[in-house]
Amino acid sequence: MSAQIRKKKSSLKAKKAPAYIHSLRGVKDWKQTSEWLAVRGIEDIECITPDQAGVARGKMMPAGKFTSDTSLALPSSVFMVTISGDYPEDGNGFYYPEDDGDLKLEPDLSTLSLVPWEDDPTAQVICDLVYQDGGKAGFTPRNVLRNVVAAYREMGLSPVVAPEIEFYLVCKNPDPDYPLTPPTGRSGRSVAGGQGYSIASINEFDELIDDIYHFSEAQGLEIDTLIHEEGAGQFEINLRHGDPIELADQVFLFKRTIREAALKHGVYATFMAKPMQGQPGSAMHIHQSVIDIKTGRNIFSDAKGGESAALHHFIGGLQTYMASALVMLAPYVNSYRRLIPDVSAPVNLRWGHDNRTTAFRVPRSDAAGRRVENRLPSSDANPYLALAGSLACGLLGLRNKIKPDAPATGTMNASDVELPRGLIEAVTLFEENADLRAVLGDSFVSTYAAIKRQEFETFMEVISPWEREYLLLNV
Structure with missing residues (x-):
């Protein structure tokens, strides 16, 4: 731990650090975020969000960059991918965006917490997804539940x-x-x-x-x-x-x-x-x-x-x-x-x-x-x-x-x-x-249905042991 961080921790302790410093999960604003990270000597931040399968997608960055008003974004296609990494075909109301434009990650600071299994001091925060104009991306899972x-x-x-x-x-x-x-x-x-x-x-x-x-x-x-x-x-x-x-x-x-x-x-x-x-x-x-x-x-x-x-x-x-x-x-x-x-x-x-x-x-x-x-x-x-x-x-x-x-x-x-x-x-x-x-919402229903149809088609390409057992020599 650096001398600067030790000094910061000692200072906060001497001043009877506010409750949010001791919070295991969540802070209210960016000022509290900076202090929370500094006290714990956090080096890296995982900015994560669930995709349609519930898989954690996102970006990792140094803690200093996270608190410096850095803009975070992910391609919209990340939320249109199947569990096997394929992309659905257009149709039935679903159309893949030609420009594959970015969606902005908005950190929900109430979810800030440690990543305790990492060797280096690491924190994580769950993010919401919005369009570039600030409108909520209605087809992304956290926003579907919010709606x-x-x-x-x-x-x-x-x-x-x-x-x-x-x-x-x-x-x-x-x-x-x-x-x-x-x-x-x-x-x-x-x-x-x-x-x-x-x-x-x-x-x-x-x-x-x-x-x-x-x-x-x-x-x-x-x-x-x-x-x-x-x-x-x-x-x-x-x-x-x-x-x-x-x-x-x-x-x-x-x-x-x-x-x-x-x-x-x-x-x-x-x-x-x-x-x-x-x-x-x-x-x-x-x-x-x-x-x-x-x-x-x-x-x-x-x-x-x-x-x-x-x-x-x-x-x-x-x-x-x-x-x-x-x-x-x-x-x-x-x-x-x-x-x-x-x-x-x-x-x-x-x-x-x-x-x-x-x-x-x-x-x-x-x-x-x-x-x-x-x-x-x-x-x-x-x-x-x-x-x-x-x-x-x-x-x-x-x-x-x-x-x-x-x-x-x-x-x-x-x-x-x-x-x-x-x-x-x-x-x-x-x-x-x-x-x-x-x-x-239409955007979610059409996107999710397209993903599931593609997953079904991918599964149908796989020949199972049951088919080899009962069909190979009997039909």
Whole structure:
């Protein structure tokens, strides 16, 4: 550490440094930013933003340059690329910009935090994207979610969410032709499935879990609970409820954090929806409620503490529009391997009280905590888009006062499939729904649909082991 930085830290300590100096996450303005960075001796800044897949894109720069009013920009094409790095064809309302003009990165200083896994002192900040004239780039994921939240606020409402993120730890897999396998824990044995809520299974990876906690704490990210799920090496992290933008930011950062902690211990962390045949899929369940801004009251409960009409309208919107929004919550071909009959993931559009076989579950709670859990999203989803899609469906239900059907009782997993069975069907429903398009915006719908169509076409070029096994010598 340089003498100048040591002097700065001593000076601030002597003056009883203001609270923002000690903040683990976020400052208010550029003056606070400069002091926050100086005290920590930060050398580099990662200016990041989620692309359509939720992958962190951006630029790294020296801390001094970051605070010197430097203009940051990325090509607009970065937000039109598929997961495999391809670009979609023009058509169906999508047109690739001929000039591939820049989008400006606007740092959201409330997200400033450390990057604790880097050897050199490094910070990160999540950025919004705007056009050169300052207008928001409506097709970029963080802005899509912002627009949905703004639509609630126009009605005097504020949505509240709490995501649950499932993921697997797997052995390193440098050759994608080979299936994934569960990792070896501290016992020296490969972990087994069927160990839901097992503390011993968590203890198999104590040091890795400790690093997840330490990395999270250093970034100001709060984990509510962590459990071992049913799959072999499958875990779930639950986050505390809050503002949708803030929670999407947390999921975005948690995914980076968990991957980095896993790599430190010689394994992969994967958020694929269905990484291993014969094992359960990984979900990103979303708990949702809505607050009246004026009164602070949960509108899902009436004056007597019972279920309100607003709760039922919200559920009615989910039931009516979710099939069309599903591609935002199940974005890849692999996502639909999770959504199959007779397993834990629902394939229906039913709702019920504390019924985990329905798509939309109303957990047991008091009146203030009444909420709807959307059990359809998979953990491979971009958190900004999964939240935007689910909240958009509920918003349309509230606007149009859509009534749901009767709550389901009993097991619904074996019922008729009410969802798209594959990616291309989901894309078509998404493109054709005018009500969702009006909430989410034409530019986003056309761009996202074009990307997903191209991803499907790329997948169709791959010949699977199943085809070689059953078709090679039999047809």
